[in-house]
Amino acid sequence: MHLAEELPVWFAAQARPLPWRADADPYHVWISEIMLQQTRVEAVVGYYHRFLDALPTLHALAAVEEEQLLKLWEGLGYYNRARNLQKAAQQIEAQHGGVFPRTYDEIRALPGIGPYTAGAIGSICFDLPTPAVDGNVLRVVTRFEADESNIDRESTKKQIAARLKPLYRPGLCGVMTQSLMELGACVCVPNGAPHCERCPLAATCRSADGGWMRLPVRDKKKARRQIEKTVLVLQCGERIAIRKRKGTGLLANLWEFPNYDVPAAEAPAQAQQAAEALCGTPVTLLGTQRYTHIFTHVEWHMTAYRFACGALPPDCTAATAAELEHVYALPSAFRPFFE
Numbered sequence: 001m002h003l004a005e006e007l008p009v010w011f012a013a014q015a016r017p018l019p020w021r022a023d024a025d026p027y028h029v030w031i032s033e034i035m036l037q038q039t040r041v042e043a044v045v046g047y048y049h050r051f052l053d054a055l056p057t058l059h060a061l062a063a064v065e066e067e068q069l070l071k072l073w074e075g076l077g078y079y080n081r082a083r084n085l086q087k088a089a090q091q092i093e094a095q096h097g098g099v100f101p102r103t104y105d106e107i108r109a110l111p112g113i114g115p116y117t118a119g120a121i122g123s124i125c126f127d128l129p130t131p132a133v134d135g136n137v138l139r140v141v142t143r144f145e146a147d148e149s150n151i152d153r154e155s156t157k158k159q160i161a162a163r164l165k166p167l168y169r170p171g172l173c174g175v176m177t178q179s180l181m182e183l184g185a186c187v188c189v190p191n192g193a194p195h196c197e198r199c200p201l202a203a204t205c206r207s208a209d210g211g212w213m214r215l216p217v218r219d220k221k222k223a224r225r226q227i228e229k230t231v232l233v234l235q236c237g238e239r240i241a242i243r244k245r246k247g248t249g250l251l252a253n254l255w256e257f258p259n260y261d262v263p264a265a266e267a268p269a270q271a272q273q274a275a276e277a278l279c280g281t282p283v284t285l286l287g288t289q290r291y292t293h294i295f296t297h298v299e300w301h302m303t304a305y306r307f308a309c310g311a312l313p314p315d316c317t318a319a320t321a322a323e324l325e326h327v328y329a330l331p332s333a334f335r336p337f338f339e
C-alpha cells in the first residue's frame, strides 16, 4: 500500500477541527468513539460537550447515577453503550487505579470495547500500531486495492488490519487511524459517488476509474421486521403517565408512554378501551399522531392517542413536562409524542 506517505500530509491540511481531536486524552477519545458508533459526527458534537460538561472525568462517570447517565445519553440510542461506559470506568478504577490502561489487550478487555475501539484508542492516545478497522476504513482500503472480499466477514477485517499494521509508524499511529477514518467520512463516502477528484490517493487507487461502484462487497441486508404500535399519551392536568420498560431487550430500563402492539385497523377502537382500563376512569380523546421509528432490525409504526384523564394509571409514574425534559430518559422513539 502507498497510503502511509499521502494520508498524513492530507490529514494535516484537511482534518476537520473536531473537539475530541483537541487533545489525545483517552477519556475524551473513548467517549467520542463510543458516541460515534451508529451516529453522525455533526450529531455527536453537541452530545459530546453535554456529556463532558456533566461528567468531566473518568471518576465522575464511574460514580454517576444510572438515571442521570441515561438522560445524558438520551437521543443517541443504543443505551447499552452508556451502561458499558460506566462499567468500564468502574473497572478502570478497580483494576487500574483510575488510570486509563495503555496496552491494547488491557483496553480491549474493558466492557463495550471491541477491536475497532481498542485500536482507535491505542493508536490515537498511546501511539500503538493498532489499526482501527471500521466501515469507513474497510471502504477506503477495499476500493484503494480493488479488493472484492466481503467486508461483513470477520476474516476480511482481520486481513485488512494485518495489511495496515506495517503502515503504522512510530509517532504517526494516531494520524494514520484518524486520516483513514477522515478520508472515508469526507472523501471516499459511503452513499453516492466518492470525491475522487479531491482524493489524495487518486493517482494510485485501483478504483478511481469507476470501479468503486462495485465496492465494498457486502452481505445482502435482511428486511427489518415491521411492527404496528398503539401509544397512549395519558394526561391528567400537568402530568403525563410514563412507565419503565423491562430490564432486557430493546430500550431496556428506559421510560416510555404505555403502548402495545396492535394491527393498525384495530387501534382506534382499542385505544380508548385500553386507556380507560388503565386509568380506571372515562377518558377524552384530544388528538392522534403518527410516527415511524427505525431501529437496526425493526421498524415501529406508531399511532399515539392523547387522552385527557380523570386519574393516571396507578402503576405508572406521573411526570411533569419539566421532568420529562430534565430527569427521565425518554428514548427518541417516544419523544415526538412529548414534543
Ligand code: SF4
Pocket (backbone or CB within 6 Å): 140, 143, 144, 187, 188, 189, 194, 195, 196, 199, 200, 201, 202, 205, 206, 207, 208, 212
Ligand atoms: S480515489 Fe476515489 S475510490 Fe479511490 S480511495 Fe480515493 S475517493 Fe475512494
